[in-house]
Amino acid sequence: MNILRVLLVSGCMFLTGSQAYAQKLSGLWLDDLNIKSFSEGIPAVLGKTNASGDPMLIKGVHYKHGVGVNSTSILAFYLNGNATGFSALVGVDDKGNKSLPHTFYVIGDRKILFKSREIRWGEAPQAVYVNLTGIKRLGLLVMVNDEGLTKTYANWADARFEMLKNHLPQNIPNDDERYILTPPPAKAPRINAAKVFGATPGNPFLYTIAATGERPVIFSAQNLPSGLSLDTKTGIITGSIKQRGSYTVVLKAKNRFGQAVENLRIKIGDTIALTPPIGWNGWNSWARNIDREKVISSANAMVRTGLSQHGWTYINIDDAWQGQRGGKFNAIQPNEKFPKFREMVDYIHSLGLKAGLYSTPWISSYAGFTGGSSNLENGFFPDSVRDHKRLFRYIGKYRFEKNDALQMAEWGIDYLKYDWRLEVPSAERMSIALKESGRDILYSISNSAPFSHVQDWARLTNAYRTGPDIRDSFNSLFVSAFTLDKWSPYGGPGHWNDPDMMILGNVTTGTQLHPTRLTPDEQYSHVSLFCLLSAPLLIGCPIEQLDAFTLNLLTNDEVIAINQDPLGKPARLVSEENGVQIWLKSLEDGSYAVGLFNTADFGKTPESYFRWGDEKPKAFTFEFSKIGLKGKFKLRDVWRQTDIGSFDQKYQTQIRHHGVVMLKMIPEGSSK
Template structure:
């Protein structure tokens, strides 16, 4: 009988300090370094990230082995299925698998100090996102001021600052890239801020990362750009260009779609799902925002992620309210379908050209990351990656915390005890362990017990 391990996250509410100017922090608080708790990764190789990966038969396969340790490092994979190959220098696995089934391979990373091996399950079937997606999204830092240059900068930073070695994969462009309809598919083309979307996607893929795009089934998006419908009415129009737009995204080699409107409805979700699945390229399908609870069983079947909330802000009141209100979605959480309480508001954010350091204190940020990990929520970084500070990097590269989020069982942590300011969460893990979170949402230290 397997022994059970208790993993504790201890998080407190409203303590810590930050430099404030007119209600916003303008630089990285100089006190944050003393709050770093994540141990430095060893120089010997260690393989991190998810232990399972889903792909459809015949679809393009791209996965970068996430490994920490001193470089140079070489990579290999034992028992790799037919159709795939690994680059020994970069650890990128590419190709395609035609036959459905489960393939257990062994990932291998070597450097001058040693070797690491880890089993990795490739599931070829009809499900994507077998663990919650991990990546970056442009909205919470750049808003409508996003540009090709800024997106590329964030992709480079994800590699150079080492997040790719902990399982972070996606670079997602939010609202603000769209121009007019045109091209051979009459799809929405880019505006002047994105001179060459295909070249951008190629650069991101060459780094071993994936790239995502944004749209919505209204005539116009929230930021005032073209959506996937056409009519004189701003909202749902008479003429659908969904198939046209999807074909254009396929030509650009997109891997992720954020589809954004309110309220989400079954008709437009199914229309987009069918259009995406009609192509060989695998695209993670994410709905935004505030998906109605009454259709939870439909979102579970048709989308890989769906927003359960309105937009998050970098305040304790907002993050606290959104994060601690997810238990009702637990029954619909699992491999391939993840309720989403919105993006991570750590680091330099701003929703536009001017950025500021998050208004969450150090303790509030530990609460934020720990809770999202226990919830099995998608982890999408919302800050300017090029300005990542050491404290934020430490939050985003704690492999024990990431492992809780990426556990293959895919269970959402739920409330098992609540007493005044103390909330206790428990999340069953695949190996029989139980991840437990002890949260103090109040301003004073208090005691919490768990059996």
Template sequence: MTKQNLAVFLLSFGILLLDKELVRAQNTVPDTLKKYILTPPPPETPKINGASIFGVRAGSAFLYTIPATGLRPMQFGAEKLPKGLNVDRASGRITGRVMERGEYKVTLTAKNALGESKRIFRIVVGDKIALTPPMGWNSWNCWGDAVSQDKVLSSAKAMVEKGLVNYGWQYINIDDGWQALRGGKYNAVQPNIKFPDMKGLSDEIHRMGLKIGIYSGPWVGTYAGHVGAYADNADGTYNWVKKGKHNEFYRFVDPEKKEKHGVNYHHGRYSFVKNDVQQWMDWGMDYLKYDWNPNDVYHVKEMMDALRSQNRDVVYSLSNSAPYGDATQWEKLANSWRTTGDIRDTWDRMCQLGFNQTKWAPFSGPGHWVDPDMLVVGMVGWGPKLHYTRLTANEQYTHISLWCLLSSPLLIGCDMAQLDAFTISLLTNNEVIDVNQDPLGKFGMAVAESGETVVYAKPLEDGSMAVGMFNRGKKTEKITVTWKMLGLRGQQTVRDLWRQKDVEQSEEGFASDVEQHGVRLIKIYPGNSRMQAISGK
């Protein structure tokens, strides 16, 4: 073993020991939260979950894992798959490539010893991907710059082992902190010693039926002080690196403490966007978070063109605080865009971000989603010291309900390996997820507001309506919705989505007491059903 390899081994071993000690020290999940669980456990009979529509570009690599709960072993099927696709009956993974454009109506099946579940699934081969909001995990809100290959792989394994993959969660995204210097086949950014085998990591995540994402930005340096997609010099070198202003992970550090890494928050003279994209394609990346402020059309389009030049579908997510004046551009150029600065696990910050998205409504829809930032449930901390979210149980229900009504990307920000029963219940309610993943892709809007209470409504594809009754105040309030307020006709059934049960039938409306900082998330059906709308009755 060389001296360099020995140093890497000892450093990695030290990081691993530190990680284990931090987990033991910070594992303070409140047991009392178990009593607030509303989501019923899934039945042992098969149930297919997740989105009912999937977009892919002709010729792109296809990977979709049929999300289904129920007793294992389970056998999967997919009837009338388009030419070029095959399903693995044991794992439910659909892979291959479709060359012919069009919309294909497929019947997914999941069967175990107790029964069988079927679901219509539309595969749309065209120009759009991300026809429903992306669902996955991102490393920043738990590990921050302390992210490592082991931590990412741990989260991927937890997504499978704790059952989230069975509800449509699929992306495992590496945020800032993976980068070293340029090099390799394309003179692209290479991973630092925390990521000894990026291709191997990507392959292993794909073998789990999941997808993987990467992080970059069009500055000379990223927010956390690592190498960006632009460089100071034509050969891809960086002046701050030449001056030795970095640590062993190639993060900007000034030994004299005269400068912070923000000194590199600017676009360099030389673009290496195409180089980096080629490297990501070789690794097999499926998602890109592209981060700087303010976002500008030139650099957004430059990256979009580079991604689209490759024969691989990559969800393209902009961050952060996208200027509203360019909203018509973001919906054309990106699959999602952050409308805000970073979220924190406080009631005030979550409300500030979540309840102020209405102006973006006209620009959100299938293929292009408004993003008020990641979810702050579970063990968070921005690395490496973690703590349990400071949001109360009520506030967490509000957080998830609002993000689903807004058709926001759902990106888990906690340490997946430490998911507790309450957090799992928040993230595995298939009826709540269905609100977010509805194929119509409408943006939930405030339809009534009084004092600290507000009612959001979101039309769904089948004619029904998802409604969130939010109490932002400090005392319990009675909130009422009427069918007239929502523009609904005739007798309606009210379904409590968190509890997954019908609670009332009415010809006029629904009322409920809602606790402080809480929500009542309901679905009203049949709504103005398709048949009713065209029959004149």
């Protein structure tokens, strides 16, 4: 006997055989949810408006309810059988792109329940209704080949769930085992600091010998150049070197369990940042709520958690520290949240750490604070600009790069994040100002540096953002990192490709502070690929809130050493087959680092954008010849820090869904 389903306005009646029953339903507008928390795309999604915050219009018709999205959009919901229907009108917003076609999908438990026609600007919306009875996981997907174009606005207008009474959609569960692979450090010392360090002649020098091992540890340094001194208790080396040249220093760390010895190459010349910067940035932790106490707490936590013993160095203050211009340089001064600013920086340095700041060439920063230019000759930042920050996101008539660089140098700043979507002249002006400031300040530009100018970024800056702001979703990680192969030839010592901050721990990327939505496997892939890419490693969560799993991810010295390898050669994507990407990185000692990533052909089908809860590991045969390697190799699992054995021509393994197997490959016969 056929099953009859009748959807009523006031409820839902199901007739199955001779049994009939009714259950009340509750209509739920999609825009009444905290819709940002369900988004796994990159640009913002907004409820009740289009993605730019303007009224939602499709072919001139205004919709009071709905969700506006931008670019390829991914909304994921856990319904667990508590929804019976979904309806909407889908179309391109009247302020959207006028040429690109958009396709809308509704996907439930891996099945495409609805696929729209290709919809373009100016076309009437298409109606959607799908029966969701029994559906556990639902995905709403908009696909558009935007190729970096902006304002590709589309709408789920009048979008509405029919839910069983007293039930609401939930976020997709992220409760997979948080398995720990890295063994704890030994009690005997191990030196983990970068093996090469660059500084400018005559400028202040700060290098900390990062070392694990039971305290107390006594540090020493043989052949330390004239002008430098070492604190034997802390391992902090300070001073300055006037003479250009390359100096080899023998570093030692000793405790009652043994002694570690490593060589450090100090290069005094025109190039700093000879290895990628590694530290913390405050934006994805505290956003606009950053203050002096949070910065000091982060610095203390960097030491207390032991991160500093593994080489983590920078404590970077992002946007929202800026007050008015003033002081002897007429430079941006800290606002009321940052009293005793120089004292704070000195304290960070006393811990062997370095301090960073944020600025922008615009009149108004992204968060609405004083920028590096103004339409007023004295650079004053009036409330009228602060209150209308979006209108002042451009470079003003008067520029203050030299003023601000001199002030940062006087404070002792070591790192500048310079935002937003810079053009070459602005980047060059600040580059010159920093080099003439009298202090080595690592220069990082953000956001979405155009690839067409990559040679300029490599020439002018120490790090340059290769894409948009990262979000804590696999889609964002994939776009930010798994597509960087074309950038790899341009990264290297002194100029690093930067895919943005790390999305581990508790993050606030567009929503309130919450645990990262990356699965444990995706987090291992995240750290692995950033290290293979020689990318800056900037923790984007409150350090004092780190749990054991996240701290373990950040303290594997063999994985970090791949990132900090002195050769500084970013990995290349050398193979992609059957849903597995292989990234290969040459190391200074003649060995290789390899990442085998099970991306499961992410982005190649509509279903692949979502996590369905039934994913399985993939059996994989790694054939060395397919990536250009011949002969026999000793393989080491760097996450587990264990030798696997010697293998000729191939290695068979299993890779977890969106996970990684990360190997060090040592040519047979090598002692490395």
